[in-house]
Every structure is written in C-alpha cells, then in structure tokens.
Amino acid sequence: MFDNxxxxxDLKKVQKYYFxxxxxxxxxxxxxxxxxxxxxxxxxxEKAKAAxxxxxxxxxxxxxxxxxxxxxxxxxLENPWPWDSLEN
Amino acid sequence: xxQYNKFLQYPxxxxxxxxxxxxxxxxxxxxxxxxxxxxxxxxxxxYSMPNETTKGLLTDIGTEELGHLEMVGSLVHxxxxxxxxxxxxxxxxxQYFIDHGKGVYPVSASGVPYTAAALSxxxxxxxxxxxxxxxxxxxxxxxxxxxxxxxxxxxxxxxKFLRAxxxxxxxxxxxxxxxxxxxxxxxxxxMGNKS
Numbered sequence: 628m629f630d631n632x633x634x635x636x637d638l639k640k641v642q643k644y645y646f647x648x649x650x651x652x653x654x655x656x657x658x659x660x661x662x663x664x665x666x667x668x669x670x671x672x673e674k675a676k677a678a679x680x681x682x683x684x685x686x687x688x689x690x691x692x693x694x695x696x697x698x699x700x701x702x703x704l705e706n707p708w709p710w711d712s713l714e715n
Numbered sequence: 716x717x718q719y720n721k722f723l724q725y726p727x728x729x730x731x732x733x734x735x736x737x738x739x740x741x742x743x744x745x746x747x748x749x750x751x752x753x754x755x756x757x758x759x760x761x762y763s764m765p766n767e768t769t770k771g772l773l774t775d776i777g778t779e780e781l782g783h784l785e786m787v788g789s790l791v792h793x794x795x796x797x798x799x800x801x802x803x804x805x806x807x808x809x810q811y812f813i814d815h816g817k818g819v820y821p822v823s824a825s826g827v828p829y830t831a832a833a834l835s836x837x838x839x840x841x842x843x844x845x846x847x848x849x850x851x852x853x854x855x856x857x858x859x860x861x862x863x864x865x866x867x868x869x870x871x872x873x874x875k876f877l878r879a880x881x882x883x884x885x886x887x888x889x890x891x892x893x894x895x896x897x898x899x900x901x902x903x904x905x906m907g908n909k910s
Contacts, residue, residue, distance in 0.1 A: 638722055646724060649779065650883065656772040657890035689721045709723045710789035712796070 631713040634686060641682050641689065644675035717778070724782040725876045727789040729869050732798035734808035736870060738824060739861055740794070741811075743787045743877070745821025747833035748853040750787055754780035756834040756850060763838045768894045773847075776884050783877055788819045790873060844892040848906070851885040882907065 648671040655664050679689055687702045696702060707713060743749040757777030764770045795808065795817045803812050811822065821829040835846045858878035865871055889906030 635726065635728065639726060642722060642724065642726060645720075645722075649724070653772070653775055653779075653883070653887050656775055657768060657887055657894075659768075690718065703721075709721060709785065710727070710792055712728055712793045
C-alpha cells in the first residue's frame with residue numbers, strides 16, 4: 628500500500644503547520660492588532676496548505692468537500708483513520 | 716457548524732499495550748476535568764457572552780478540545796487494542812472490560828460515567844470566565860497526576876502536549892476576562908506563575 632514510516636513523517640508536517648496556525652489563531656483572538664502575529668499566521672497558513680496538498684496527492688483526502696477526492700472511487704473512507712496506530 | 720479534519724492535532728502512535736495506563740488516562744475522556752467537559756462547557760457558555768472576543772475564543776478553544784478528546788480516545792484505544800485478556804484482567808481495566816470490552820466509553824478513572832454536573836454555565840460572563848480559568852488548571856493538574864504514574868515515553872509525549880495546551884488556554888481565558896472587566900491596560904501580563 629504505502630510506507631507507514633513515510634506517511635507518519637508526511638502527516639507530521641501537516642500537523643506541525645496546522646498546529647502552529649491554530650495556536651496563532653487563539654493568540655490573535657485576544658491580540659487582534661498584533662502585526663507580527665498576523666504575519667506569522669499568514670505564513671503558517673500557506674505552509675499548512677502546501678503540506679496538505681502534498682500529503683493528499685500521495686495518500687488521499689484530509690478534509691471533506693474541497694478534498695482531493697477521487698472521481699473514480701469514493702476515497703474518503705480509506706484507512707487509516709486518525710486513531711489507528713500505524714506502529715503495528 | 717463543525718467540520719472534521721481527518722488527522723489528529725498531535726500524533727498518537729503507541730507501541731506497547733498498557734490497560735492499567737488506559738484506566739487512568741480515560742479520566743480525560745469521561746472524567747470531571749476531561750476534554751468532553753471542557754468542550755461542552757466552552758461551546759455552551761459562548762451563547763450568552765457579551766463581546767466578539769469571548770464568543771470567538773470560546774468557540775475556538777471549545778473546538779480544539781474536541782480534537783483533544785479524539786486524542787485521548789485514540790490513546791485509550793491503542794493502549795488496549797493489543798492487550799491480552801490476562802493483561803486486562805489483572806489491571807484496573809478489568810471491570811470496565813466487562814461492560815465495554817476494548818471499546819472507548821466516557822467514564823472517569825473511578826468508573827463514574829461522564830456527567831454534565833461537573834461543568835457550570837452561569838450565563839454570567841465573569842462567573843463563566845472564572846469557571847474556565849479553574850477548569851484549565853484542574854485539567855492541567857490531572858495531566859500532572861497522569862505523568863506521575865506514567866513511564867511510557869510514547870504516552871508521556873502526548874500527555875505533555877495536552878498539558879501544555881491547558882496552560883495556554885488558561886492564559887487566553889485570562890486575557891478574555893480582561894475584556895469583560897474594567898482592567899488597567901498593560902502591555903503584557905501572565906495569568907500564572909512564571910515557573
């Protein structure tokens with residue numbers, strides 16, 4: 628199917644940028660005029676989008692609707708789901 | 716409304732089954748200071764909040780807590796998935812196993828099913844934000860307790876992440892509280908002790 632170790636590594640890239648963006652998102656909720664945070668937030672969003680596109684091209688969709696869905700076969704259901712361990 | 720992202724906020728990949736650890740960690744799934752409670756509290760309080768900051772922050776943190784609930788559920792699931800019946804039988808998970816097998820059911824470490832009686836919505840912005848500050852400290856304390864009894868490095872890594880998020884939420888709620896009080900304008904302030 629695909630290499631588990633590579634999938635874990637590629638997903639960590641998406642998780643890393645999504646998390647950084649979300650943390651900045653919360654910070655901006657209480658610091659709405661902080662220019663540095665606004666700049667960092669845009670940068671993290673761009674990185675997260677790019678990482679997600681790269682991941683989805685190899686392994687399938689991470690979000691519904693605008694996802695990298697397959698027009699031949701409904702691929703949203705494919706394993707693994709987030710709680711599945713890839714260690715064994 | 717809610718959209719689902721098909722990945723955990725922080726990875727959970729557990730190598731060693733440990734039903735005893737699962738019986739402790741499950742308290743952050745269905746216990747009084749756990750993630751369902753946090754999420755339900757914040758997503759419920761936001762309706763009666765007076766300003767954009769409090770409405771938005773409660774929505775955003777409430778949403779993040781659902782992601783944490785998923786992580787705790789994943790931990791419990793992975794810790795029990797490959798455990799043998801003997802391992803389970805000889806752990807505090809034994810009685811839980813009778814009613815729930817290796818399923819994930821919202822219950823505290825002492826076996827009490829989740830109850831909303833553990834959370835408060837006063838409909839009063841200051842009372843509610845104070846409740847949230849306490850909630851984040853209580854959750855942080857529970858994660859501290861879990862760390863005291865856990866020596867599996869894969870599990871510790873995830874618990875430390877969740878604990879750190881509680882500290883950040885505490886800081887954000889403190890800032891939000893200032894927007895509904897008449898607080899002096901300071902450039903920076905910290906809700907907790909520096910250590």
